[in-house]
Amino acid sequence: MIWARELTKNFGAISAVQGISFEVAKGEIFAFLGPNGAGKTTTIKMLTTLLKPSSGRVELDGLDPATQQQETRKRFGIVFQDSSIDDELTAYENMDFHGVLYKVPKRIRAARIEELLKLFELWDRRDHQVKHFSGGMRRRLEIARGFLHTPKILFLDEPTLGLDPQTRNQLWTHVKRLNETENVTVFLTTHYMEEAERVAHRIAIMDHGRIVAQGSSEELKRQTGTDSLEEAFLALTGTSIREEEGGSIVRMRRMVKLFRR
Amino acid sequence: MNAVYILWLRQLKRYTRSRARVTASLAQPLLFLFALGFGLGPTFQKAGHGNYIQFISPGVIGMTVLFNSMFSGIELIWDRQFGFLKETLVAPVSRLSIMIGRTLGGATTALIQGVIIMGVCTVAGFRVQNLSLLPVAFLFMALIATTFTALGTGIASLLTDFQGFQLVMNLVVMPAFFLSGALFPLGEAPAPIQFIASFDPLSFGVDGLRTALIGVAHFGIPTDLGVLATFTTLFLGFGGYLFSRIQL
Ligand SMILES: Nc1ncnc2c1ncn2[C@@H]1O[C@H](COP(=O)(O)OP(=O)(O)OP(=O)(O)O)[C@@H](O)[C@H]1O
Ligand SMILES: [Mg+2]
Numbered sequence: 001m002i003w004a005r006e007l008t009k010n011f012g013a014i015s016a017v018q019g020i021s022f023e024v025a026k027g028e029i030f031a032f033l034g035p036n037g038a039g040k041t042t043t044i045k046m047l048t049t050l051l052k053p054s055s056g057r058v059e060l061d062g063l064d065p066a067t068q069q070q071e072t073r074k075r076f077g078i079v080f081q082d083s084s085i086d087d088e089l090t091a092y093e094n095m096d097f098h099g100v101l102y103k104v105p106k107r108i109r110a111a112r113i114e115e116l117l118k119l120f121e122l123w124d125r126r127d128h129q130v131k132h133f134s135g136g137m138r139r140r141l142e143i144a145r146g147f148l149h150t151p152k153i154l155f156l157d158e159p160t161l162g163l164d165p166q167t168r169n170q171l172w173t174h175v176k177r178l179n180e181t182e183n184v185t186v187f188l189t190t191h192y193m194e195e196a197e198r199v200a201h202r203i204a205i206m207d208h209g210r211i212v213a214q215g216s217s218e219e220l221k222r223q224t225g226t227d228s229l230e231e232a233f234l235a236l237t238g239t240s241i242r243e244e245e246g247g248s249i250v251r252m253r254r255m256v257k258l259f260r261r
Numbered sequence: 262m263n264a265v266y267i268l269w270l271r272q273l274k275r276y277t278r279s280r281a282r283v284t285a286s287l288a289q290p291l292l293f294l295f296a297l298g299f300g301l302g303p304t305f306q307k308a309g310h311g312n313y314i315q316f317i318s319p320g321v322i323g324m325t326v327l328f329n330s331m332f333s334g335i336e337l338i339w340d341r342q343f344g345f346l347k348e349t350l351v352a353p354v355s356r357l358s359i360m361i362g363r364t365l366g367g368a369t370t371a372l373i374q375g376v377i378i379m380g381v382c383t384v385a386g387f388r389v390q391n392l393s394l395l396p397v398a399f400l401f402m403a404l405i406a407t408t409f410t411a412l413g414t415g416i417a418s419l420l421t422d423f424q425g426f427q428l429v430m431n432l433v434v435m436p437a438f439f440l441s442g443a444l445f446p447l448g449e450a451p452a453p454i455q456f457i458a459s460f461d462p463l464s465f466g467v468d469g470l471r472t473a474l475i476g477v478a479h480f481g482i483p484t485d486l487g488v489l490a491t492f493t494t495l496f497l498g499f500g501g502y503l504f505s506r507i508q509l
Contacts, residue, residue, distance in 0.1 A: 048351050050509045073353040084344040088275045100267040101352035129278070 001026040001153060001185045002047065007056035009042050016042040018209035019056060029179055029186040031196040033233060034206035036242040040189040041081055044157050047187070048078055061152060077151035079143055081158045087131040091122050091141050094130060095148060102149040116144040119170065135162050143171055147178070154178065156188040160195060172199050193229040207237045264354040265362035272333065272366025276373070283374070286332070290325040290378050294318070294385055297444065310446065318387040319474050320443030323405060323467040326375040330406040331434050333367025334413015334500070338420055347509055356505040364414055364500065368406035375402045390475045397482070398473040401489070405466035408493045415500035418507050443467045447479045462492040
């Protein structure tokens, strides 16, 4: 379903992804793990038509995301790592906007929006502008929106970031159900090892733009001679802390808040 | 088609919900209208050109539409910075229809602002000469709005942060406004200014507006309409092309 060979992305001097190769079979749940800055999000962007690879090849359901963008976009759904909702719109309007873009028929759209907003406990706040939401509520809305249409492939980039345990549980239950009943292929990233262990059929560990190991959680543990995925992860990627990024966007949010009022 | 509509609707909702922006963007044209209109009025009259408020009002309306449409286009940078752009760019909808929806939405809000300013001008003493030509004036406002929203969108497609914003204001918006004949009769300006103005879409927009509203023409409506519509098409194509090439 997803296929990558020697996939590479350079940003000037920074080499974010350095010739990675992997395959994800139809109906598989595939987890991408790796320290901050490993290149997970960059890889997802190349798979989802947002970025063109510097070199290498990718295929999604037999399509090339770099050239057959329009067709590729019909195949997948995605929950982004960082915010992608419109603050000025209400929760319901954000959902509805998505439904229209993804051509979910009107009747089904209304029913599904209600179902999902209830599932993620946002129904009572559906007519509130998102700018008044808490961080976790925004996140829940992003996730609910990601489930509005049923794609062939679902990308989840750190979907549980900032979520409470109840919602995390709800999310993974839903993902598993989609995978089992609709045979949706799932490509996810997370920093919580227990989540990867719980849902993923196969795991790839990425560090400094390269895949350093891939296999099932059992295989990774055996390979590294450790007894938990966490230990295996640390054995493969070392214990030094990677630089955090994203400082600029936080600064900017603050600036715009000041500017608004 | 639905995608174009929902994007148009989104721009409109954002507009009606940000009252601060509506008020702020009306302040500048008001300043021009009152400071220049009343300040330069007597001098203008003495030079034998008639009522300056009457002359400058179409220019101020054109300016309002210009500023607001450029801003609507440039607003794309916000969407990029706050991440909402990603949501639209991965959707299974052609980028051209997304760009058109956005642009028409932005243009509609600029048009509304222009109509509000027309009302204010009327309060200040401006009189439309021939009411039956009002639809022609609206047509010109709509064309100015679409042209510059598309241009703004195209430019914003190339910018990744706000640093470029000031540059665009100073290098594109201000010259487009001041060299357009919005504030002075182009016919009496020195040849170099007339020459530059003939490359400025707003010159034709303001001239069209002025002809429709007060019956004073420089290029004349057929030229205005032809040239401005050409610019509109050109900029829609240019904006659509740059927008379709955005990477995140
Ligand atoms: N647009 C860009 N321009 C320059 N460098 C970039 C850009 N996008 C990503 N990078 C760099 O590429 C590298 C990989 O980033 P990426 O976002 O893919 O990491 P990640 O694995 O998703 O990390 P995290 O766990 O923090 O989300 C980082 O060093 C980052 O700074
Ligand atoms: Mg990431």
